[in-house]
Amino acid sequence: MSLVLTLLSVVSILLGAFFFLVGTLGLIRLPDLFSRLHALTKTDNLGLGLVILGLLPWVPDLFHALKLVLIWLLVLLAGATGSHLIAKRALRGDGEDLTP
Amino acid sequence: MDFATRLLVFFGCWTILAGWDPSSWVIGLPAVLFASWVYGRLAQDSARPGIRPMLAFLPFFLRESFRGGADVARRILRPRMRIAPGFQTYRMRLSQPAARVLFLDCVSLLPGSLSADRHQDVIQVHLLDASLDVTPELADLERRVAAIFDERLEPDAHV
Numbered sequence: 398m399s400l401v402l403t404l405l406s407v408v409s410i411l412l413g414a415f416f417f418l419v420g421t422l423g424l425i426r427l428p429d430l431f432s433r434l435h436a437l438t439k440t441d442n443l444g445l446g447l448v449i450l451g452l453l454p455w456v457p458d459l460f461h462a463l464k465l466v467l468i469w470l471l472v473l474l475a476g477a478t479g480s481h482l483i484a485k486r487a488l489r490g491d492g493e494d495l496t497p
Numbered sequence: 498m499d500f501a502t503r504l505l506v507f508f509g510c511w512t513i514l515a516g517w518d519p520s521s522w523v524i525g526l527p528a529v530l531f532a533s534w535v536y537g538r539l540a541q542d543s544a545r546p547g548i549r550p551m552l553a554f555l556p557f558f559l560r561e562s563f564r565g566g567a568d569v570a571r572r573i574l575r576p577r578m579r580i581a582p583g584f585q586t587y588r589m590r591l592s593q594p595a596a597r598v599l600f601l602d603c604v605s606l607l608p609g610s611l612s613a614d615r616h617q618d619v620i621q622v623h624l625l626d627a628s629l630d631v632t633p634e635l636a637d638l639e640r641r642v643a644a645i646f647d648e649r650l651e652p653d654a655h656v
Contacts, residue, residue, distance in 0.1 A: 416566055423573040431611060431623040432582050436569055438605050443566025446559075463513050477602035484613035484623060 406451045413447030416440045430487050434480040441476055445469055498545045503533040543595035543646060550645045557641060561607050568608040572625060583627025587635050589618050596646040603638055610635075 423436025449465045456462045498506075507529045515521040572579050591597050597615075604612040604622060610631055614621040624631060643650050 416570060419570040419573055423569065426573055426578060427580070429582065431613060432580060432625060434605075435609070435611050435623070435625055436573060438611070439562075439565040439569045439608075442562050442606055446562060460513070467510060467513050473606070474602065477605040478598075480605055481601055481612050484611060485615070488614045488621065 402454050406454050409447050409451030413444045413449075413451060416444035416447065420444065431484055434484055438476050438480045442473055445472055498536070498540070498543075500533060500537060502545065503536050504529065507532045507536075539598075540593075540595040543593040544648065546595070546645050547647060550647075554641055554645055558603070558606075561603075565606050565608040569625065580625045581628055583624055584613065585622050585624060585627060585631060587620050587622055587632060589615075589620055589639065590650040591639060591643060591646075591648060593646050593648055596642055596648055599645070600639055600642045603642065604635065607634065607638065 417440065420436050420440030423440065424433050427433045427436055446469055449469050452465060453462055456465065511521075511525045511529050515525055589597060589600065591600055601612040601615065601620065604610050604620070609625045609629075611623040612620055613623045622631065622635070640650065
């Protein structure tokens with residue numbers, strides 16, 4: 398493993414972890430449910446993407462690389478669909494009581 | 498997509514995730530069969546997504562994912578958050594169920610927008626900054642999604 402690749406990988410993983418942290422900060426700081434969903438879906442997408450990008454140079458074969466990318470895609474799909482469903486329930490007001 | 502293609506795709510997904518261990522198929526086989534059946538029910542007569550347009554979509558998707566994450570991070574990290582949340586509506590022209598799901602999910606990954614509700618063709622989009630009109634961006638995304646499912650859109654967008 399060349400030094401440059403190792404360095405790039407570490408930077409990518411750290412950047413990914415940073416975005417996860419920012420997403421959590423957004424969950425605390427943002428004022429309402431919908432804005433919080435923004436922070437979660439987008440930073441998770443980018444954070445996990447960067448972590449996986451950083452892990453790719455270390456995989457032993459193509460099979461494991463595919464596995465990592467597939468995990469990213471599945472998390473994206475689940476995250477985006479989940480946030481849409483949460484927002485829909487909140488908008489129509491037929492879910493649990495959301496007022497604090 | 499016909500049933501055989503769906504079986505093949507989900508079979509491939511399971512193999513990638515769980516590996517070749519035969520005992521994993523105790524869970525895997527029912528899951529693959531169920532997923533193939535449910536996909537058929539939900540997607541109805543949606544066209545099979547084209548490989549080449551999907552590859553063309555990828556750079557756009559990665560770029561927008563990066564912009565989306567960076568945009569929301571910038572807003573959160575400011576001492577005084579720069580947000581003016583609100584809703585806008587948009588009339589979808591896509592008609593295939595699978596294309597609509599992809600469109601709604603991608604809206605949530607674009608910078609500043611979140612698909613919040615859908616009544617037939619009309620979707621509600623929540624925006625972190627509702628002072629800007631996002632109709633052109635949504636129409637652009639819709640065109641790109643339509644290309645994946647080989648769908649023709651009527652020329653006029655907008656609500």
